[in-house]
Amino acid sequence: MAMTSERPLSPLSRSIHTYMSGLVLFILATLLLRPYSMGNAQATRMCPSLDNATIEQLQDALVTEQITSVQLVETYLKRIDEVNGLFHAIIAVDENSTAVARELDDLRKKGKTHGPLHGIPLLIKDNIGTLPLETTGMCGLSQENLYNSTAGGSLALKGARLDREATVVSKLRKAGAVILGKTNLSQWANYRCSPGTSSGGWTATGGQTFGAIIPNQAPGGSSSGSGVATALGLAAACIGTDSMGSIGNPAQANAVVGVRPTTGLTSRSRVIPYTEHEDTVGPMTRTVKDAALLLGIMAGKDPEDSFTKHIPFENIPDYVSSCKLDGLKGVRLGVPRASFANTKKPAAVSAFNAALHVLRSAGAEIVENADFPDYVDDIWTDDAKLVYALDFKTGLKQYLDHLEHNPNNIHNLDDLIRFTKNTPGEEWPKYDIGCWEFAASLPYENNSVPEFARAQARHLYHGTAGSITGAIERHNVDALVTLTDYGNHPAGAGGLPAVSVPLGFAPDDTPPKILPSGLAEDGPGFPFNIEFLGPAFSEERLIQYAYAFEQQTHARLLRRPYRMPTSDIV
Numbered sequence: 023m024a025m026t027s028e029r030p031l032s033p034l035s036r037s038i039h040t041y042m043s044g045l046v047l048f049i050l051a052t053l054l055l056r057p058y059s060m061g062n063a064q065a066t067r068m069c070p071s072l073d074n075a076t077i078e079q080l081q082d083a084l085v086t087e088q089i090t091s092v093q094l095v096e097t098y099l100k101r102i103d104e105v106n107g108l109f110h111a112i113i114a115v116d117e118n119s120t121a122v123a124r125e126l127d128d129l130r131k132k133g134k135t136h137g138p139l140h141g142i143p144l145l146i147k148d149n150i151g152t153l154p155l156e157t158t159g160m161c162g163l164s165q166e167n168l169y170n171s172t173a174g175g176s177l178a179l180k181g182a183r184l185d186r187e188a189t190v191v192s193k194l195r196k197a198g199a200v201i202l203g204k205t206n207l208s209q210w211a212n213y214r215c216s217p218g219t220s221s222g223g224w225t226a227t228g229g230q231t232f233g234a235i236i237p238n239q240a241p242g243g244s245s246s247g248s249g250v251a252t253a254l255g256l257a258a259a260c261i262g263t264d265s266m267g268s269i270g271n272p273a274q275a276n277a278v279v280g281v282r283p284t285t286g287l288t289s290r291s292r293v294i295p296y297t298e299h300e301d302t303v304g305p306m307t308r309t310v311k312d313a314a315l316l317l318g319i320m321a322g323k324d325p326e327d328s329f330t331k332h333i334p335f336e337n338i339p340d341y342v343s344s345c346k347l348d349g350l351k352g353v354r355l356g357v358p359r360a361s362f363a364n365t366k367k368p369a370a371v372s373a374f375n376a377a378l379h380v381l382r383s384a385g386a387e388i389v390e391n392a393d394f395p396d397y398v399d400d401i402w403t404d405d406a407k408l409v410y411a412l413d414f415k416t417g418l419k420q421y422l423d424h425l426e427h428n429p430n431n432i433h434n435l436d437d438l439i440r441f442t443k444n445t446p447g448e449e450w451p452k453y454d455i456g457c458w459e460f461a462a463s464l465p466y467e468n469n470s471v472p473e474f475a476r477a478q479a480r481h482l483y484h485g486t487a488g489s490i491t492g493a494i495e496r497h498n499v500d501a502l503v504t505l506t507d508y509g510n511h512p513a514g515a516g517g518l519p520a521v522s523v524p525l526g527f528a529p530d531d532t533p534p535k536i537l538p539s540g541l542a543e544d545g546p547g548f549p550f551n552i553e554f555l556g557p558a559f560s561e562e563r564l565i566q567y568a569y570a571f572e573q574q575t576h577a578r579l580l581r582r583p584y585r586m587p588t589s590d591i592v
């Protein structure tokens with residue numbers, strides 16, 4: 023077995039895990055795993071299992087010619103074929119990805135590489151623009167010769183074709199990545215149905231995605247397929263998008279790492295919009311270091327996304343070098359405890375409290391009750407509704423203007439409403455279109471009206487001075503640490519960064535919580551993540567803290583998905 027930066031638990035600790043509460047489990051895991059955490063420094067050159075291989079390890083195996091990129095692509099495709107019928111995590115694969123990999127292998131043989139992702143297969147959420155993928159029925163997926171992504175999981179945009187791919191995708195390709203395919207999501211990144219009535223991970227084109235860890239599990243959303251595919255090792259890593267939790271939420275549900283970058287750090291050009299004031303593209307990975315690598319590649323100014331001009335540095339920080347084992351030494355971390363005082367997940371709080379001990383023993387100073395000065399945990403306030411609606415109306419039109427091929431002639435919100443109501447596969451009215459109807463009912467056409475600016479200022483305050491940055495300033499801390507469930511919404515409202523890392527799993531006596539869709543959202547073995555929050559463009563520090571925490575705990579490995587693919591390269 024390869025030495026990797028991730029350490030498996032012994033069979034003993036696995037069986038103990040079944041009987042232990044989150045707290046005891048957490049401390050036990052910390053004790054068991056701590057002596058090994060330094061092993062990372064000398065990774066061996068053996069190729070690891072695709073179940074948990076890191077990008078660094080795969081790159082190492084490619085460089086030392088233990089594997090080829092073609093082999094990687096073929097093996098990932100086999101893995102997708104094995105399990106996608108069960109999980110519905112992938113909407114389309116690119117059969118030409120083998121040809122792309124071959125070209126990259128040939129280039130490497132000639133001594134040339136594009137960058138740190140040379141030959142590394144990635145999966146991309148289906149609301150992020152790619153050009154046509156070759157698909158002729160591989161892996162039991164869509165039968166069209168060309169999957170003219172990007173459809174956001176809608177039939178309205180199925181077959182539509184963009185003028186060019188998303189800036190972030192071009193950047194990944196330039197660094198050498200192979201785009202393997204597109205992942206399922208909550209349709210329209212969850213801006214369609216009336217608040218609270220959608221099914222996370224459902225799309226008209228991809229069906230219902232299922233979570234990776236427990237049978238019949240809700241996958242989290244809206245980057246559902248990216249979370250599931252990361253957990254199952256269906257690619258080296260995945261890319262998701264976030265507005266107010268769409269990365270952190272499925273990262274937690276599938277016990278993987280998710281980074282929500284500051285809105286504007288990564289370009290949203292040719293990404294299907296939800297709300298431009300909150301939307302952001304970020305990595306979903308099995309390790310913090312992989313996320314750091316991908317973020318560094320995707321980040322940067324783009325003339326096609328005006329929000330990126332707020333990036334405060336000339337050169338993008340080297341996020342990988344923030345991954346330091348002693349990254350928590352001397353750091354002041356605030357805990358906004360009041361925000362989870364009424365939680366329905368007591369085991370998550372126990373694990374969180376145990377995690378505070380880990381953070382302290384790694385050298386951090388914990389500042390309790392660094393509470394949000396003025397915050398209501400409701401993403402659907404009247405202000406928020408207006409902001410989302412007008413941003414969507416505005417952004418959708420702009421996005422649709424970039425389509426070179428628009429088979430259903432969708433040019434604005436009214437066209438989209440008409441098409442969705444008249445197309446049985448969109449399952450209206452079972453899945454309603456409450457968000458769009460609200461947006462259509464407004465007397466404003468776009469987000470340039472003064473009414474928008476006023477609502478947006480109040481909404482922004484909610485996610486900044488009223489919550490995250492307010493608490494950070496009042497308590498003079500470097501960052502906040504909380505449970506992912508309580509960090510996602512304020513980070514979204516403020517357009518601020520959030521780094522979500524596996525923390526633990528619910529104990530066996532956890533009452534199941536079944537959603538109207540019939541899928542379970544909580545119950546025995548359900549994962550919970552911890553989240554680091556900071557001011558705009560503080561990713562470098564948040565990654566540093568998250569990495570140091572991850573290396574002390576490796577909580578992701580405490581419980582494996584209930585079914586893993588078996589095709590592998592070792």
Ligand SMILES: *[C@@H]1O[C@H](CO)[C@@H](O)[C@H](O)[C@H]1NC(C)=O
Nearest residue numbers: 026028029030073074582586
């Ligand atoms: C990788 O995952 C497999 C199970 O899927 C596990 O058996 C193995 O121990 C893991 N390897 C490491 C190094 O964590």
Ligand SMILES: *[C@@H]1O[C@H](CO)[C@@H](O)[C@H](O)[C@H]1NC(C)=O
Nearest residue numbers: 118119121122123125154156
């Ligand atoms: C497939 O990939 C190869 C190698 O990059 C490229 O030359 C070719 O144009 C691609 N074919 C299609 C249909 O995209």
Ligand SMILES: *[C@@H]1O[C@H](CO)[C@@H](O)[C@H](O)[C@H]1NC(C)=O
Nearest residue numbers: 166168170180181182183427
């Ligand atoms: C994809 O776009 C091309 C034109 O760019 C079009 O001819 C083709 O029909 C489209 N494919 C689908 C499945 O709609």
Ligand SMILES: *[C@@H]1O[C@H](CO)[C@@H](O)[C@H](O)[C@H]1NC(C)=O
Nearest residue numbers: 416465466467468469470471
């Ligand atoms: C926004 O809509 C108003 C009408 O509501 C219109 O006068 C204005 O030109 C629009 N602005 C933009 C940038 O589209």
Ligand SMILES: CC(=O)N[C@H]1CO[C@H](CO)[C@@H](O)[C@@H]1O
Nearest residue numbers: 106107110113163164227228
């Ligand atoms: C577009 C597409 O291929 N969707 C597929 C998503 O996954 C489900 C289940 O595997 C398939 O039935 C769909 O065809």
